[in-house]
Amino acid sequence: MEPFTTHTGVGVPLRRSNVDTDQIIPAVYLKRVSRTGFEDGLFAAWRADETFVLNQEPFRAGSVLVAGPDFGTGSSREHAVWALADYGFRVVVSARFADIFRGNAGKQGLLTAECEQSDVEQLWKILENEPGTAVTVDLTAKTVSAKDFTARFRIDDYTRWRLLEGLDDIALTLRHADAIAEFEKSRPAWKPVTTPLGAA
Amino acid sequence: MARTLAEKVWDAHVVRRGEGDEPDLLYIDLHLVHEVTSPQAFDGLRLAGRPVRRPDLTIATEDHNVPTVDIDKPIADPVSRTQVDTLRRNCEEFGVRLHPMGDAEQGIVHVIGPQLGLTQPGMTVVCGDSHTSTHGAFGAMAFGIGTSEVEHVLATQTLPLRPFKTMAITVDGELAPGVTAKDVILAVIAKIGTGGGQGYVLEYRGSAIEALSMEARMTICNMSIEAGARAGMVAPDETTFAYLSGRPHAPKGEEWNAALENWRQLRTDEGAEFDAEVHIDATSLTPFVTWGTNPGQGLPLSERVPDPEAIADENERVAAEKALAYMDLTPGTPLRDITVDTVFLGSCTNGRIEDLRAAAEVLRGRQVAKDVRMLVVPGSMKVRAQAESEGLHKVFIAAGAEWRQAGCSMCLGMNPDQLRPGERSASTSNRNFEGRQGKGGRTHLVSPLVAAATAVRGTLSTPDDLF
The missing domain is CATH 3.30.499.10 (Aconitase, domain 3)
Known part of the structure; x- marks a missing residue:
């Protein structure tokens, strides 16, 4: 994973709450077995409407999405994060994120910056008044700014550290392989295994 | 100290407590796999040269893409077919049990786990699917994960996680005839909202929940995610044990007795505190x-x-x-x-x-x-x-x-x-x-x-x- 410290890019105002992962990428795009190339599925249904924000010129090149509350609800599909990242987004700003989406984003280096809804609305105004305005997100300082407006955002310290360092979770966990093996010895015998019945 | 059901199950699976801001490392008892959210995870293992740590705690089925007519013929959509074929190859290569299309045990991943008796009280259960919360009906801690986490569980049989907050959803009283578990959970979601459960594991309790069958409890726990919750749980009771008894993978003989003794402890202690509480009057509910x-x-x-x-x-x-x-x-x-x-x-x-x-x-x-x-x-x-x-x-x-x-x-x-x-x-x-x-x-x-x-x-x- 690429380390993340600061990012500056075109901010995209998405005035919708409850943006579920079926909207971020519909199920039909989930049949692929690759890990890249999901940008065509991003907001596929909404992008069919030419008035949709990502079809407007300065926003097309956006990399900081500023959305309404409860972003990423619903399905656990990590494809939603891949679609956003493949399109070019590095940051999503929202007042509330669904837990699984937030977790998935953290694994892929997509920053979920949780702001107050009033700050989101301030950002929306700025981005709508001057389309193409750059938004700067500073993970070290935990701030998001546009023009002369700056807001603080929340992110848990562990995810922040992993993003700043660009660390891979599996490698971190495997440092504790001995503890895992030790734990396994203490599991009760009655716990089930999936080995087919009758097999050795 | 008095603990909730969720806290008991969590504590029993901590491989290593996180220090400071670090998450706990949680052991996973059962990993359910399907064709949609797993191909990139298996690819990741191959790239890193890692095996599946516990194929004997992993089971796969084909459910999302499969047609529901003409299942004796190849899948017509070539993209769906490739995804299903990829799962078959991955299961073969990594030694994971698979119930493919047409198999007598094939079905939706959250239907077959309980049916086989693989989902049991007090377990941790994960799957790359948000409706994994279904399995919480047995008093298991069951939650959906993304593909990176699927890879993580395949490689380590653990997940780094911070403990979930706890919310009690108490539904007391008797449901009127024609009012079902589906109506209960839709009413719960309408009440607390699609984000109301964020960060929480919900424990459904109260006389209306206790009166429900296992399948009805699964319906309720299934939609916990629609309230934004990580998981939903119901404390196991005689209804749970009766459902499990005799299932293919349920413990047998002496092991059944040992398991039962353990399962009977899986209740929220008297005096344990939830981080949030919601009350619903079952008698007020309608379709x-x-x-x-x-x-x-x-x-x-x-x-x-x-x-x-x-x-x-x-x-x-x-x-x-x-x-x-x-x-x-x-x-x-x-x-x-x-x-x-x-x-x-x-x-x-x-x-x-x-x-x-x-x-x-x-x-x-x-x-x-x-x-x-x-x-x-x-x-x-x-x-x-x-x-x-x-x-x-x-x-x-x-x-x-x-x-x-x-x-x-x-x-x-x-x-x-x-x-x-x-x-x-x-x-x-x-x-x-x-x-x-x-x-x-x-x-x-x-x-x-x-x-x-x-x-x-x-x-x-x-x-x-x-x-």
Whole structure:
């Protein structure tokens, strides 16, 4: 994973709450077995409407999405994060994120910056008044700014550290392989295994 | 110290406590795998040269893509076929047990785990699917994960996680006849909202929950994610033990007794504190239906389509306006007057034998309305076989419904079972998101009883409306 410290890019105002992962990428795009190339599925249904924000010129090149509350609800599909990242987004700003989406984003280096809804609305105004305005997100300082407006955002310290360092979770966990093996010895015998019945 | 059920299960699985901000490392007892969210995870293992640490705690099935007709033929859609073939190759290469299309044990991943007796009280269960919360009905800690986490569990059989907060959802009193587990959970979501459960594991308790069958409890836990929760749980009791007894992978003999002793401890202690509490009076509940495009936008079926003008919160008002525009509904219309063209009975929410029995009882001797298409999709091949042994399929077929093979089907339309643009369904599934059941399709979430009655009348209805 690429380390993340600061990012500056075109901010995209998405005035919708409850943006579920079926909207971020519909199920039909989930049949692929690759890990890249999901940008065509991003907001596929909404992008069919030419008035949709990502079809407007300065926003097309956006990399900081500023959305309404409860972003990423619903399905656990990590494809939603891949679609956003493949399109070019590095940051999503929202007042509330669904837990699984937030977790998935953290694994892929997509920053979920949780702001107050009033700050989101301030950002929306700025981005709508001057389309193409750059938004700067500073993970070290935990701030998001546009023009002369700056807001603080929340992110848990562990995810922040992993993003700043660009660390891979599996490698971190495997440092504790001995503890895992030790734990396994203490599991009760009655716990089930999936080995087919009758097999050795 | 007094602990909640969720805390007990969590504590029993901590491999290593996190220091400071670090998450705990949690051991995973059972990992369920399907074709959609696993290919990139297996690829990751291959790239890193890592094996599956515990294939004996892992089981796979094909459910999301599989067609529900002509399953003896190759899958027609080449992209779906490739995804299913990829799962088969990965399971072969990494030694994971797989129940493929056509197999007697194949079915929706959340139906087959409990059916096989693999889901047991006090376990940690994960799957790359948000409806993994279903398994919490057994008093397991069960939650959905993303593909990176699927890879993590395959490689380490653990996950780094911070403890979830706890919320008690107490449903006391007796449900009226015709009011089902689906109505309870839709009412819960309407009450706390699609984000109300964020960060929480919900423990459903109270006399109404205790009176429910295991399958009904699964319906409730299944939709915990629609309230934004990480998981939902019900404390195991005699109903749970009776369901498990004799299942293929349930403990036997002395091990059953040892397990039972352990399982009986899995209750929230007297005096334990939840981080949040919600109370619902079961006697106040009636059949529920959604009118909008998220599962929190629901109302009793006796009500009317709401007027966004009357909603004070600006975000909710805008969301309601957008939802009504998408759903093509006019404020003030009685929900009972809404006409559907499709009825879908199935999914990991309501595709079990009790759901099919309930719907068949309504349809017996009746006909699906002209111009309505009804799909009946059992949650698993075992459910299908059970239904056929009871003659339920004959009731569905005689009524004019389509009797299909097992899979996720129209819940999310990854296979050919989809709504066409503008079509409207009454669906026993779990999500009414825009386009969820097919591009441009409109979904009303309902119970199996309401689904069956709606199929007969052609408008959203309860069985009482048929007399």
